[in-house]
Amino acid sequence: MQPELIDIVFRSQKRRDLLLLLGEEPRTMEDIKILLDVSPTAILPQIKRLTDSNLVIQKNGSYELTDMGEQVFKKVRSLVDVLTLVEKNDYWTEHDLGGIPQYLLDRIGDLKDCNLVKADPSQIFEPSTDLLKFFSSSLYLMVFSSFYRPEFLPLYSKLGRLESEVSLIFTESVLEKFLYNYERKIRKLSTMKNTELSVCKDGAKIAELIVSDRGMMVSLFDSQGRFYHEYMCCSESQAISWVRELFDFYKSRALKVEGEKSIDNFTCTSENGAFSESLLLSLH
């Protein structure tokens, strides 16, 4: 009688780590020793448990997963990613996830490597120089923002001139305010070949998203709609693709601001403060 897989996989952290490690690619004993920081005498009995359970097989001097091991690995990976995400910090569970579509919530474990960045209280209303610096040499940049952050304008223009692809989505009030204060710059941006500007309705449940080849950042509101000047960020490729997909989700629901004419629509309404509803597609 074989022991149950749940015990094989979860009763020992060493075995779990081993399974997750071999799920990436086959590894030699040398690799395992270094990557898991273990001695052969400590890990060999665990490898034996996994091979006895037909999850791992030794082939050409290295260890790899069997077909069954591969299936077990996939299920363990997706659960462990979510557990890691929620045990690392409470950011995701204490903020409003309502702005994230279900198919991306299902893969929220992809964000497990994100770290929380808290604002320095003395600089809470200062331009976020860390973010600016981080994204300054991006090959492409996508920004969704419910905030008016004029300090980012030079970055957009600079990347635009450097022929990086820049795609921006602002909520209507943010765009309005930008146009009020920086009309020429925004007009210029919207006519550049490699930049795109879109607008979505106010009330988006995402505070801010920035993603580039360098990394990603996400910030959300709490369930009361409050914003705490904190954000989650990392440079892992899984997280980058996740945020790009979320950005694409919002882009597909936003109205593209193209050419002078459509900008005029937004500038003239900004004076009397009201938007014609028909201009905007509904977000949901």
Add this chain to the structure above:
Amino acid sequence: MSMELQLIDTIFFSDKRKNLLLFLKNGPKTIEEIKTELEVSSSPIMAQIRILIKDGLLVQKDDSYELSVKGKLIVPKMEPLLSTFRIFDENHDYWARQDLRTLPPHLLDRIGELGKCMELVPDRTHIFDYPPEIMDPLYRSKTVMEVSSFFRPGYPGLYLDLANKGIEVSLVLERPIYRKLVTDYRQEVEEFINMGNTQIFICDNKIELASSLVTDRFISISMISKDGRYYNHEMVSFEKSALEWGKELFNYYRDLSEQITQI
């Protein structure tokens, strides 16, 4: 290299907690509903509820309990894991021996949906037939769909007989099998094709499974082992999720095939 993950103990190492989490996936439940569903009395389940609340997986709202935001992120990942583990645990040696890559990848990822399976091995005198345990449900089915890469002597007679009883029969066969059928049983094949409740599809791709028979009552699959050998067996499941899975398997091969309307 990895985190310790306190929650693993909480979600897996108590059947009461595990079953409660899975039950609450369907929405908020009162303590009475929980007691009835899990067949437990108040005080033991309350002890587990308190642990789940303390670990932030459950919240109490009025007189019912529901998954917290954290619970709602975690529990949907437990289900596919547990169903996959269960199917492997129940027939460990079988699944370890078979070449699982013979299944289309998207269905292999959902292999847990086969649910409770049992392996049937025919006795020696009936070595080329379907085991008697599935002949009865087979004849009581309304639709029968089979994908096959090998030839059973019983094929022409059995399927003609099922079709004659008004059962809808659809077959996906690899081309060599179809040719053999036409060569050896031309008349039966012709009769079969001309019936209104039958379909034959010819597949030019390799069907890597030995066979898969799915009806509105059960699924029965037969696989090739890792060393490329085959012994006559049927892995059978009667669960609803398994029938859906089997239908998708049939459709997968049917979509790779062309329908034959005359010989």
